[in-house]
Amino acid sequence: MKVLVVGANGQIGRHFVKMLTKSKHHIPKAMIRKEEQVSFFNRLGVETVLSSLEDSIEEITVAMKGCDAAVFAAGSGGKTSADKTLLVDLDGAAKTIEAAERTGTKRFLMISAINADKRDMWKEDLAHYYVAKHHADNILRASGLVYTIVRPGLLTNEPATGKILAVTDLDSGEISREDVARVLLEALDNEHVFNKTFAVVSGDSDIKSALNQL
Amino acid sequence: MKVLVVGANGQIGRHFVKMLTKSKHHIPKAMIRKEEQVSFFNRLGVETVLSSLEDSIEEITVAMKGCDAAVFAAGSGGKTSADKTLLVDLDGAAKTIEAAERTGTKRFLMISAINADKRDMWKEDLAHYYVAKHHADNILRASGLVYTIVRPGLLTNEPATGKILAVTDLDSGEISREDVARVLLEALDNEHVFNKTFAVVSGDSDIKSALNQL
Numbered sequence: 001m002k003v004l005v006v007g008a009n010g011q012i013g014r015h016f017v018k019m020l021t022k023s024k025h026h027i028p029k030a031m032i033r034k035e036e037q038v039s040f041f042n043r044l045g046v047e048t049v050l051s052s053l054e055d056s057i058e059e060i061t062v063a064m065k066g067c068d069a070a071v072f073a074a075g076s077g078g079k080t081s082a083d084k085t086l087l088v089d090l091d092g093a094a095k096t097i098e099a100a101e102r103t104g105t106k107r108f109l110m111i112s113a114i115n116a117d118k119r120d121m122w123k124e125d126l127a128h129y130y131v132a133k134h135h136a137d138n139i140l141r142a143s144g145l146v147y148t149i150v151r152p153g154l155l156t157n158e159p160a161t162g163k164i165l166a167v168t169d170l171d172s173g174e175i176s177r178e179d180v181a182r183v184l185l186e187a188l189d190n191e192h193v194f195n196k197t198f199a200v201v202s203g204d205s206d207i208k209s210a211l212n213q214l
Numbered sequence: 215m216k217v218l219v220v221g222a223n224g225q226i227g228r229h230f231v232k233m234l235t236k237s238k239h240h241i242p243k244a245m246i247r248k249e250e251q252v253s254f255f256n257r258l259g260v261e262t263v264l265s266s267l268e269d270s271i272e273e274i275t276v277a278m279k280g281c282d283a284a285v286f287a288a289g290s291g292g293k294t295s296a297d298k299t300l301l302v303d304l305d306g307a308a309k310t311i312e313a314a315e316r317t318g319t320k321r322f323l324m325i326s327a328i329n330a331d332k333r334d335m336w337k338e339d340l341a342h343y344y345v346a347k348h349h350a351d352n353i354l355r356a357s358g359l360v361y362t363i364v365r366p367g368l369l370t371n372e373p374a375t376g377k378i379l380a381v382t383d384l385d386s387g388e389i390s391r392e393d394v395a396r397v398l399l400e401a402l403d404n405e406h407v408f409n410k411t412f413a414v415v416s417g418d419s420d421i422k423s424a425l426n427q428l
Contacts, residue, residue, distance in 0.1 A: 056333065056334065057333075081296060082295065082296035082297035082299070082300055082342070083296035083299075083341070083342035085296070085297075085300065086296055086299065086300055086304075086341075086342040086345040086346060087341055087342060087345060090300075090304075090345060090349065091333075091345040091348070091349070094349065095333075119270065119271075119305075119309075120270065127297070127300075127301060128296070128297035128300040128301060131300045131301060131304060131305040132300060134305070135304065135305070135308065135349055135353070138353075139349070139352075142356060
């Protein structure tokens with residue numbers, strides 16, 4: 001599959017793109033915002049497309065043309081101002097989902113956040129971020145796309161272990177960004193996680209067998 | 215009908231509650247946030263319930279019990295910080311919609327904003343507000359409720375004229391808050407606007423005939 005990685009220049013995005021370049025079955029296309037981000041991907045021999053999630057659906061649609069899957073790895077994070085959270089994490093996701101519908105890009109993976117479905121777990125200072133993720137996830141589920149919503153726990157920069165716990169309901173835990181990227185890679189064409197939402201933290205299972213049990 | 219007015223203490227909300235007290239067919243219940251807002255409604259002889267849109271769905275559900283319709287007249291407006299926009303205009307609306315589903319409150323009126331469906335018309339400094347309204351409207355349309363989404367133009371404090379223009383597609387115009395309240399009152403049980411979304415500005419038609427043509 002040719003995979004559009006939205007937010008390719010983010011930390012998870014970079015890990016994921018690198019893994020795609022080494023995979024036998026997939027080719028990445030990196031959607032990035034800034035010209036100065038191109039060189040990183042050029043060195044990897046990865047095709048790039050300059051497009052912002054604040055652009056129109058039409059522009060995102062052009063960026064997505066020819067792709068078989070889209071992975072939404074973008075995020076303003078919990079640290080940017082709330083207006084960017086609305087425009088990127090919510091509306092940027094909504095526009096990307098609509099672009100996928102328009103281009104017939106059937107497969108769609110979303111990086112969400114643990115507890116995005118549990119309002120009573122939202123810490124006040126991050127509540128706006130969870131609102132955006134919660135509703136972006138709902139929009140994806142209501143779309144006609146073959147979705148997988150991955151909700152990682154607290155993200156760390158530890159090296160990948162390849163060992164995870166993946167369950168539909170979980171309140172807390174940590175996982176390295178590199179392991180999240182591995183989960184995305186496995187999830188891309190693993191039918192066990194088609195149209196599913198699950199939390200993922202570091203654990204004891206191989207990624208493939210963890211996803212097979214969902 | 216018994217009508218829960220969410221955001222009853224807002225400018226449109228107060229007009230609307232007053233009109234409901236004078237109507238023959240409806241009784242208002244004012245959902246307000248603060249104890250000090252109670253006296254205004256007490257003087258009108260209007261039942262109040264203290265509940266915030268930042269409360270849980272369960273609490274909003276309790277507030278809505280026994281009502282036949284809900285009108286979402288709350289709004290952080292374009293002037294509050296974007297995190298409140300996310301929590302009130304988007305997630306507060308989403309929770310109110312879910313509370314209506316849970317309580318079987320079938321009829322739901324939403325005050326939206328003109329151009330909430332047109333991203334290319336969103337001014338940059340208000341874009342976060344439009345994102346919230348846009349997605350709240352979509353959530354309502356996807357619900358099983360009998361909705362009406364009213365999208366007023368620029369709001370003024372002029373007295374009501376009772377004369378409007380109501381059309382499904384319109385880019386600009388002004389309307390007084392009191393006229394918006396009158397539109398809500400007419401829309402409540404006017405089947406012509408069931409499951410419809412329209413823009414409304416001041417114009418030349420009587421409210422009833424304007425809505426009948428939608």
